[in-house]
Amino acid sequence: MNIYLDHNATTPLDPRVLDAMLPWMQGAQGNPSSVHRFGRAAHAALETARRQVASLVNVEASQVIFTGGGTEANNLALKGVCHGVPQGRLLVSAVEHAAVQEPADALAEQGWQVAHIPVDAMGRIDTDAMIALCNRDTRLVSIMLANNETGVLQELAAVAEHAHAHAALLHTDAIQAAGKMPVDFSALGVDLMTLSAHKLNGPRGVGALIVSKTVTLLPLIHGGGQEQGRRGGTENLAGIVGFGKAAELVQAELKTRIPQLLALREQFENGLQALPGIRIFADAAMRLPNTVQIGVTGFDGETVVMELDKRGMAVSSGSACHSGSGKPSHVLKAMGFDDVTARSAVRVSFGVDNTPADVSALLEALTDITQSRPGAVAWA
Amino acid sequence: MGVSRHNTPDIYLDYAATTPVDPRVAERMAECLTQDGLFGNPSSMHGPGRAARAAVEKARAQVAALINAGSPEIVWTSGATESDNLAIKGAARFYKDKGRHIITSRIEHKAVLDTCGQLEREGFEVTYLKPDRDGLIKPDAIVAALRDDTVLVSIMHVNNEIGTVNDIATISQVVHARNALFHVDAAQSAGKLPIDVKAMDLDMVSLSGHKVYGPKGIGALYVRRQPRVNLQPLLHGGHHETGLRSGTLATHQIVGMGEAYRIAREQLAEEIPQLAALREQLWRLLKESIPAALLNGHPLQRVAGILNVSFPGIEGESLLFGCSGLAVSSGSACSAASAEPSYVLRALGRDDELAGASLRFSMGRFTTPAEVEAAARIVIGEYQRLKALALAG
Numbered sequence: 001m002n003i004y005l006d007h008n009a010t011t012p013l014d015p016r017v018l019d020a021m022l023p024w025m026q027g028a029q030g031n032p033s034s035v036h037r038f039g040r041a042a043h044a045a046l047e048t049a050r051r052q053v054a055s056l057v058n059v060e061a062s063q064v065i066f067t068g069g070g071t072e073a074n075n076l077a078l079k080g081v082c083h084g085v086p087q088g089r090l091l092v093s094a095v096e097h098a099a100v101q102e103p104a105d106a107l108a109e110q111g112w113q114v115a116h117i118p119v120d121a122m123g124r125i126d127t128d129a130m131i132a133l134c135n136r137d138t139r140l141v142s143i144m145l146a147n148n149e150t151g152v153l154q155e156l157a158a159v160a161e162h163a164h165a166h167a168a169l170l171h172t173d174a175i176q177a178a179g180k181m182p183v184d185f186s187a188l189g190v191d192l193m194t195l196s197a198h199k200l201n202g203p204r205g206v207g208a209l210i211v212s213k214t215v216t217l218l219p220l221i222h223g224g225g226q227e228q229g230r231r232g233g234t235e236n237l238a239g240i241v242g243f244g245k246a247a248e249l250v251q252a253e254l255k256t257r258i259p260q261l262l263a264l265r266e267q268f269e270n271g272l273q274a275l276p277g278i279r280i281f282a283d284a285a286m287r288l289p290n291t292v293q294i295g296v297t298g299f300d301g302e303t304v305v306m307e308l309d310k311r312g313m314a315v316s317s318g319s320a321c322h323s324g325s326g327k328p329s330h331v332l333k334a335m336g337f338d339d340v341t342a343r344s345a346v347r348v349s350f351g352v353d354n355t356p357a358d359v360s361a362l363l364e365a366l367t368d369i370t371q372s373r374p375g376a377v378a379w380a
Numbered sequence: 381m382g383v384s385r386h387n388t389p390d391i392y393l394d395y396a397a398t399t400p401v402d403p404r405v406a407e408r409m410a411e412c413l414t415q416d417g418l419f420g421n422p423s424s425m426h427g428p429g430r431a432a433r434a435a436v437e438k439a440r441a442q443v444a445a446l447i448n449a450g451s452p453e454i455v456w457t458s459g460a461t462e463s464d465n466l467a468i469k470g471a472a473r474f475y476k477d478k479g480r481h482i483i484t485s486r487i488e489h490k491a492v493l494d495t496c497g498q499l500e501r502e503g504f505e506v507t508y509l510k511p512d513r514d515g516l517i518k519p520d521a522i523v524a525a526l527r528d529d530t531v532l533v534s535i536m537h538v539n540n541e542i543g544t545v546n547d548i549a550t551i552s553q554v555v556h557a558r559n560a561l562f563h564v565d566a567a568q569s570a571g572k573l574p575i576d577v578k579a580m581d582l583d584m585v586s587l588s589g590h591k592v593y594g595p596k597g598i599g600a601l602y603v604r605r606q607p608r609v610n611l612q613p614l615l616h617g618g619h620h621e622t623g624l625r626s627g628t629l630a631t632h633q634i635v636g637m638g639e640a641y642r643i644a645r646e647q648l649a650e651e652i653p654q655l656a657a658l659r660e661q662l663w664r665l666l667k668e669s670i671p672a673a674l675l676n677g678h679p680l681q682r683v684a685g686i687l688n689v690s691f692p693g694i695e696g697e698s699l700l701f702g703c704s705g706l707a708v709s710s711g712s713a714c715s716a717a718s719a720e721p722s723y724v725l726r727a728l729g730r731d732d733e734l735a736g737a738s739l740r741f742s743m744g745r746f747t748t749p750a751e752v753e754a755a756a757r758i759v760i761g762e763y764q765r766l767k768a769l770a771l772a773g
Contacts (some may be wrong), residue, residue, distance in 0.1 A: 004428060010628065012423040013413045021413075025595065026406035031398040036701070036707040037390060037707065039397070067596065068458025072629035075615045099617030099626065107615050114643025179408075203413070205458065205597050221465045221613055223491030223499050232491060233461030234398065234590060236597020239633070247399070305425055314426035 003358045005092035006314045007199075008148050008176060008291060014201040015243070024238040032094050032235050033226065036240055042237055049244025049309050053208055056178065056247040056291060057193065059187045065209045065217075065227045070175045070196030071099040072220070073209040075173045076231070077192045078103040078219035080209075081140050082112060089113040091168075093125050093144065093154070094213065096336035100142050100173055101330075115216035117143065122285040123335050125151035132164050138168040145188070146177035149318050149331045150282040151291025153177070160189030169215060175207075179250045180261065180288045183227035191215055197239065199351075202246030236318035261289040264350040264359055268292055271363040279346065281332060285321050290351065295337075295344040296370060303347045307369045313362060316347050385563035391751045391758075395744035396540055396568060396686055402593035402745070405493065407488075408695070412632035418521060420616040422629045423620065432631045438640025445757035446641045447585060449567075449602050450575040457620045457632055459599040460567040462614070463586035464534075466601050466625065466722060467563045468495045471532050471584070472504055472610030475561070477706045479529030485517045486727040488536050491586075492565055496534075503741040514678035514766045515544035515728050519554050526558045533562050541724040541740055542677030543686030545573065556581060561609060563649045566568075566773045567591050567599075570645030572652070572683050577602055583609050593745060594640030597758040598633035601625075628664040651745065655684035658752050662687055670763055676725055690730060696721075696737035702762040706755050709740050 004012065024045060029040025032046045050061045067073040078100065082090060093102045096118045108114040117130045125143060134141065141163045146153050156172060163170040171192040177183050179200030185193055191212045198204040211217065223232035250257070269292060272278050277297035296304050301317035310316055319331045328342035346363065382428075389720050390399070401409075412418040412435065420428025422436045437451065444451045456464045461743040480753070484496055486508045496506045501605060507525045511517055526533075533555045538545050563584040566575055571592035577585060585602035589595050602607050603624065610692050611624055618626040664672050666689060676688040691699060700710050710722070721735035741755065 002427070005419075006424060006426065006428075009424050009429075010419065011420045012415045015415070018410070018413050022406075022410070025409055026401050026403060028400070029400065029596075030394070030707070031596075032393060034397050034707070034709060036394065036709070037709050038392060038394070051448060069463065069627045069630070071617050072458065072615050074617060075626075081689070097617065098619070102616035102618070102626065197628075203627055203630065203632065207635045221462050221500075222494035223461045223464060223489065224494070225490070230467070232457045232494060234596050236458065236595070236633070239597050239630070284406075302425070309426040312427070313422070314428050315427070316418070316424060 001184055002311045003354070004360060005348050005350060005354065005358065005362060006316050008347065008349035009316055010198050010204065011201045011351055012353060013203055014246060014249060015246045016249060017202055017242045019041060021238045021242040024241050025163045025224070029237060030259070033224070034235060035294050044343060045241050046235055046237060047375070049240045052171070052244035052248045053195065056251045057183050057195070057210055059185045059210055062228070063210050063213065063232050065211060066235060066362070067207045067209060068229055068236065070173070070194055070199070070207040071203055072198070073194040073207040074173055075103045076209050076220050077194060078107065078140065078142060079220060081169055081171070081192070081215065083218040084216050085139050087111050088139045089115060089135060091115050091117055091130065091133055091138060091141040093117045093119065093142070094120050095123060095147055096142065096144055097148055097175070100144065104142070107136060113137070119334050121149045121283040121336050123147060123331065124285055125154055128154070130159055134162050134166050134168065136166055138166050140161070140169050140171060142171040142173070143175040144176070145183065146180070148173070148176045148290050149329055149345070150285070150293045151176070151288035152282045153286045153288065156188050156190065156273065164189070176288060180290055181258065182254065197243035197246055200246050200250050203239045203242040206236050206241070206243045234254055243305050258289050261350055264354055264356065265289055265292055267356055267359045267361065268348065271359065275363075275367060281335070290349065291349050293345055293347045296339055296346060299342060299370070301342055301345045305367060308365055312367045313365060318345055318347060363368040381725070390705055390707060391755050392744055393741045393747065393751070393755055394707045394709050395747070396742035397709055398590050398596065399593045399744055401595060402640060402643055402744060404635060404643060405594055405636045405639045409453055409632045409636040412635050415614065418631050418635070422631060423618070435631055436629055436634050439634045441585065441625060441695040442638035444622055446575070447587075447602060447647045448569060448578050450605060453602050455601045455624045456532050456629060456743065457595055457601055457625055459597045460586045460588035460591070463601040464489070464491040464565055466491065466587060466611060466614050467584040468532065470664040471561050471609065472499050473612040474610045475531045479531040480504045481530040482506045483509065483522060483530060483533040485511060485535055487511050487515060487539055488534065488565065489540055489565060490651065492534055492536070493661055504591045504760070505509065511727055513592065513729055515539055515542045515676070516678055516681065517546050517551070519550045521555050522551055523689065526554070526560065530558060530560045533560055534565065537678070538683045539571065539612050539724060541722055542688045542728070543682040544677040545569070545681050545683055548582065552581045569683065572685060574648065577604070589637035589640060591642050592640045595633050595663050596635040598630065598637045600637070643772070652684050655743055656745055657685060658749065659687045660683040661749060662741055662752045662756055663689075665753065666759065667750045671761040674734070676728060676730070685743045688738060689741070690725070690734045690738040691763055692712045692734060692737065694737050694763060694770060697741075699737065699759075699762055700739065701750055703758050704765065706758045710738060
């Protein structure tokens, strides 16, 4: 039995996306910068994909900068904005993905004043604290739209208003949100937004930074003048075509996908009630329809992950990028949980390829694992 | 082959811009992209994650083998442009307290030149060496430019427009004699010439997937371990690639590049003479009918697949657009949108007019003698038509 329940780490490629990519993965395909027929055909495909991605978040095609992935797009947002303005203050939430947290750390090493916006016990950013931290030196605020571990959604309207009142820009990492909820760039009031293809059933190795027309960015990767001079390098054509197709599909199907995911989540959460010693983190917050982060009392999350793996089920103990590190989740720590509780975390993230039977099997396995070692403290 | 919308078949002689993906590569990539394939995140601990990780490491060994590197010395990137950026900015910024002088050449790819331009804005001093008339960067020129505060020298192995091959083993010796680091952009030479990072004593080498019949959007940087070369990363967040390059690894892309490099290693010895024969065939046909045609680049010290020719007395853009059905370029693809004459040919001493009246033909694995013959016929016909028009005018 193989059941994949780790869609926040990466999603399987939609077969329809693969079909769209295949013609661009084989045979003679031009370099989109070439002026001959091959190059022009490649360029046209690139621009179709750009329109598809733009449409998903309701922007114009010229606002889409394709990158080598979400991490690069987050780096481009933070470093690209900050390297182009006088040093000042950068605000990031305490629950950001490493791809925002670590570029912020790198900027701090260069002399930037980096402040972390705290979250409450449900993982929601403290808007009052953000307002207090935001001053006239603030150049950029970065807050993710949906958290990768807990699935908690952030309310950005008030934040955007205060950031803009201080002439600061607002960036949001929407990697986990896009494809699981409607995302509208202008309605959110943000200036920069990160997207990743492989979290919405597109291919890995391609992402995008969406920018408002007034944002000035210093490129991270120079050379060649591609992407309006904001990101050099021959475009990952097949990947970008796949991203475009995945964006188009998710836009068309979001209305049916959301209730499908919500039903799986509800089935799982209802089933968990019968299991003593399992808690759901951020259960009172607005969350993504596919994400449930649980704490298994008396167990190390990584132990549960490996036990489920033995049973053919793929989940994670937090962010894939931190797996194996043994460190407690910084997200749960920021929500006020102690190390032991934070280490007990297991993240289940459903996808449209999951079925109610998958959820039942997961519940059965969790019952089996928790009952086999009642009260065991695996790591103590 | 190709995407022709006309009745005439397209002849693709622009392999230096990008190569078709080898069918064997496409097959391996497609295997990674199905629901039961290697779709896991290679950073995940579970079964699908571990399977993806194993595929990534196999590909790393395949890429390492082509240049005689150790697997841990290969860092995946999104392409050779990112590799060049990571190598040059990464080393310059890491060693900036040791010195702030960089040496490169005027005929490097834009990925190197634009990166050096950024470093100049950050306070580094860059010496741009002029090549000799044949487009070579001579070790003597490097010796003369090296200073006590030189931290990095970046010279391409093969020039992308004229195909000239630099003597990187000798350049490496002179660079190391002055304790500077040596970076080589090998985007045009990997898979086309033997590269041995140990024998050539190289510190960093940029590699591309899509110039070697692999996919676009994947590349690698060789970063020497012994003695260790340190770099400041360009991308932070997640500590992938031992912290040198963060970001979820694109398994299918990596597997594709690995397979492409495996095939390149296997076929290198037989492909070199084949491509050299095609190039000589094309040059002979052109020269027979157009005695005024001039070869750009070194007559002998050059890569097998590239032929760059100037056609005196006609307008280059007219020639390029007149050659319908033939995909060649008037310079590098990345400079294609600008109508400027090639900066590479200008650096060789060609005047604007002649530099503008030049074509780069680049042949590869799937080029046939019949295609070369047809291509020569198209170019000769168009040249003669334009020449007649010029005379009539």
